[in-house]
Amino acid sequence: MTAGKLTRKVTLLAGGVGGAKMADGFQQVLPPGELTVIVNVADDFELFGLHISPDLDTVLYTLAGSADPATGWGIAGDTHAALEMLGRLGAPTWFSVGDRDLATHLRRTELLAGGRSLTDVTEALRTSLAVPSRILPASDQPMRTMLQTDAGELDFQTYFVARGQRDEVRGVRFAGLPEARPTEAALRAVREADLVVIAPSNPIVSIGPMLELPEMREAVAGARTVAISPIIAGRALKGPADRMLVSLGHDASALGVARLYTGLVDAFVLDEVDAELGPEVERLGMRALPLPTVMRSPVARASLARAILDA
């Protein structure tokens, strides 16, 4: 109950759905404005001539209380009239865009075209939707996750949505690096946080690109940091993180994730069902914190956030 009083300024590194749920948990338990979410932008892409930032949108909608509870992404109750018509007009329809969601892409694209940074645009959007937490893109410069597969190199959305994650990932690179810089705001949010939290997002394609940004890994390593495992009992709750870990030579386990964060975090939250991995995690030089990490409801999100702040 009193957790938020000691640790006030929390900065969360987040990808899409899992990261957004964790963000919502912290937003619920912290005083308004004390949470900053740094969001992966390496999944961003262009569709219909629009700049789409899937992870920023998922965090934005979730923190605005308007995310679709069935999927975790998109806007609850959104319709798809424009997408259906776009299909009739010959446009690709493999990426689901709701009508309200489309408005976000349009507004973002228009403001970016007017010369504003993605950071500024995101701030305008979250203010419009009365989101109390700051949402910061990890970078204002383009960086794109590219995946090596037997079907060739695929950009993230082609791999993830268009091809339904069916390709085995044999390598990953982040196009745009090392030119892309973390934003000053993001670096400052990490450096000035009482606690940096790495969300239970895919460590390779959601958290990975943010940590690859120059100075970001060092900033996170220098902070008081806790990470949460996105792998529970060897499986990702959502998405291909488990298969990706294996195909890239890691363990599809909380321990495998913890290894990726060695030297970076002070503590590691693994699900209570994986508690027996705790001692091995601790041998990596981090505290192991077994907790119930499945965020099935808004209440569960807040409970996890509170437990992390208490620990």
Added chain:
Amino acid sequence: MTAGKLTRKVTLLAGGVGGAKMADGFQQVLPPGELTVIVNVADDFELFGLHISPDLDTVLYTLAGSADPATGWGIAGDTHAALEMLGRLGAPTWFSVGDRDLATHLRRTELLAGGRSLTDVTEALRTSLAVPSRILPASDQPMRTMLQTDAGELDFQTYFVARGQRDEVRGVRFAGLPEARPTEAALRAVREADLVVIAPSNPIVSIGPMLELPEMREAVAGARTVAISPIIAGRALKGPADRMLVSLGHDASALGVARLYTGLVDAFVLDEVDAELGPEVERLGMRALPLPTVMRSPVARASLARAILDA
């Protein structure tokens, strides 16, 4: 009944709603593919970073059988979820854009950005929507109707939609002229038509800009041409044509419109309620054809088209 057999190739010059209804009438009575509609583009504008062509859209939707019957523009049954969300995100909402309609703007803008001409893009859109008639923008180059009012010079959509036509129009110019050229396809459609029809659209801001394009007035004058009055009993059925005629020094009457087309048309259709103006119209050197011109229903559109072809 046999009209379409003698006069097969009809080219219609059209603005928005009235022009689109006339186009639908001819499309109903002519063999598929024999109608070409040349459409005003001087009302085009940018909104949400998208290229919007209101008159092309109205003609497109009407000929696809999907125009909103209540308004004559937009798509029947369209929803407005994106526009509502755009408003929440701080975008202007004075121009009504439905969700399906937005798809058209998106697709057009994307294809234009890819380097295709407005003519090519319009052809792709009408083909996607299975419209049997050709729809040709009058020009592939930007031209914009600018109106002089006591509130200063206003672009057309600001005057027409945002300010609700409340300003008295004291002057008109077409920005982009004389650089803008009519398309080769539009000029050819006029020159090769068995009959050129000037729709009952606003003669100043819908038909006017097309006739101002280099070579277009000469091409129309050289063809067998009939115009239809948009003014009935001194009033425009829709829009500000009547007030605009008066404030620019013309008569708000079928005769006033006929005078604007002197030397250009061989025949002039005026509504039967204005039949007494016939002799004065004929003194301008054109046949006067009193007909029922109010197109209250699809059947009425076809009847008017057939009567024109018969006359």
